[in-house]
Amino acid sequence: MSLLADVAVIGAGSFGAWTAWHLERAGRRVLLIDAYGPANSRASSGGESRIIRMGYGAREIYTRWSIGSMALWREFIDRTDPSLFHQCGCLWIAAPGEPFATDTAAVLSRCGVSFEKLEEADLRRRWPQFSCEPGAWAIFEPDAGALMARRAIQTLVRTSHLPYVQRAVKLEGASVQTNLGESVSAGAYVFACGPWLAKLFPEILARRIAPSRQEVFFFGPPPGEVRFGASHMPCWVDIAGQFYGIPDLEGRGFKLAHDARGPVIDPDTEQREPSPEALDRARRYLSRRFPALAGAPLIETRICQYENTANSEYLIDRHPELPNVWLVGGGSGHGFKHGPAVGEYLTGLLLGGDRPDDRFSLASKAEQGLAQSSL
Numbered sequence: 001m002s003l004l005a006d007v008a009v010i011g012a013g014s015f016g017a018w019t020a021w022h023l024e025r026a027g028r029r030v031l032l033i034d035a036y037g038p039a040n041s042r043a044s045s046g047g048e049s050r051i052i053r054m055g056y057g058a059r060e061i062y063t064r065w066s067i068g069s070m071a072l073w074r075e076f077i078d079r080t081d082p083s084l085f086h087q088c089g090c091l092w093i094a095a096p097g098e099p100f101a102t103d104t105a106a107v108l109s110r111c112g113v114s115f116e117k118l119e120e121a122d123l124r125r126r127w128p129q130f131s132c133e134p135g136a137w138a139i140f141e142p143d144a145g146a147l148m149a150r151r152a153i154q155t156l157v158r159t160s161h162l163p164y165v166q167r168a169v170k171l172e173g174a175s176v177q178t179n180l181g182e183s184v185s186a187g188a189y190v191f192a193c194g195p196w197l198a199k200l201f202p203e204i205l206a207r208r209i210a211p212s213r214q215e216v217f218f219f220g221p222p223p224g225e226v227r228f229g230a231s232h233m234p235c236w237v238d239i240a241g242q243f244y245g246i247p248d249l250e251g252r253g254f255k256l257a258h259d260a261r262g263p264v265i266d267p268d269t270e271q272r273e274p275s276p277e278a279l280d281r282a283r284r285y286l287s288r289r290f291p292a293l294a295g296a297p298l299i300e301t302r303i304c305q306y307e308n309t310a311n312s313e314y315l316i317d318r319h320p321e322l323p324n325v326w327l328v329g330g331g332s333g334h335g336f337k338h339g340p341a342v343g344e345y346l347t348g349l350l351l352g353g354d355r356p357d358d359r360f361s362l363a364s365k366a367e368q369g370l371a372q373s374s375l
């Protein structure tokens, strides 16, 4: 038996689901396939929440993709479920002279993104929840915020009525087979398999995309305390400290995570239990940066994985030997927000026959090394 489509999109995370959405809007018969379900708990897009921000240092293309993606996220969310986005803003905490922050401010200005620069005293006055080092300054993006990641992707697939089946797929020679023995017959195949890409294409990707273990902690504010919720404080990124966080959303807890790369894992078999070392590091940071939460209880944890390329640039390219097979991934800890832009870009390449920009090409991906930051 065959599953038929113009384009089969394998992987219903942010990259795959949005690619399927764009292709369908362009009039293609799409089939979306996922081994475990859209934004499942093993997937990188299966987390509770993800920051959408425009700041990207000097990497202007990603700022522009954030602007384009935000418009599509907003249009979809306003139409379906406004609770999928919290416009609480994003605060970048910077040390004096921090070049990433200076570059971010320059690019945001050039791209017409609204932002404020805050000196240490402004920062303390506006959000006394944060304890800041002397000389710290910040960039605040008021239009940024948090997307409810898992719910957003599941809502996108459901409300767009994208044809979807749950199957595990593999490439056998030039044919694509499911775990039920069906062949998937399509004019083109998009493998948007995030951290699984290296397992599916070991010869070309095993040394180019590495899934790293990332631990996320949710701490519980005291009873009746509202200052750590999204209506009282923004999402935040501590540039030098390599920590980031999201306010308490839907009563889940104050989210905090270390951006440094953990060990390489297998996304199918990894046991998702937190490690005492990572929890200890998170607690120490929490007490220092948010003294009112020192000693707050841990109320939830999540073990996710980044799907890293060496320089944190995405992979959007054809398979080197199979021109109708596309490889899409390498979100490297920052890809969720860009699902709409990645899908649009790939749809343009697929339908227009162009070559991808060099920065997204397979050839540009170094054969080893993990990106050391999601910025």
Ligand SMILES: Cc1cc2nc3c(=O)[nH]c(=O)nc-3n(C[C@H](O)[C@H](O)[C@H](O)COP(=O)(O)OP(=O)(O)OC[C@H]3O[C@@H](n4cnc5c(N)ncnc54)[C@H](O)[C@@H]3O)c2cc1C
Binding pocket: 010, 011, 012, 013, 014, 015, 016, 033, 034, 035, 036, 037, 038, 039, 040, 042, 043, 044, 045, 046, 047, 049, 050, 051, 052, 167, 168, 169, 170, 192, 193, 194, 195, 196, 200, 214, 215, 216, 257, 304, 305, 306, 307, 328, 329, 330, 331, 332, 333, 334, 335, 336, 337, 338
């Ligand atoms: C802790 C953490 C925090 C993050 N924070 C942010 C953030 O704040 N902002 C941001 O923009 N990004 C963030 N990211 C990054 C972002 O979540 C990822 O880059 C993005 O979700 C990747 O999406 P994807 O579609 O490429 O992969 P995934 O979401 O992993 O989707 C891949 C899908 O492929 C399916 N699949 C795999 N193999 C097969 C197969 N053989 N057959 C069928 N299906 C298959 C899987 O089941 C899965 O659903 C974060 C990531 C983590 C882990």
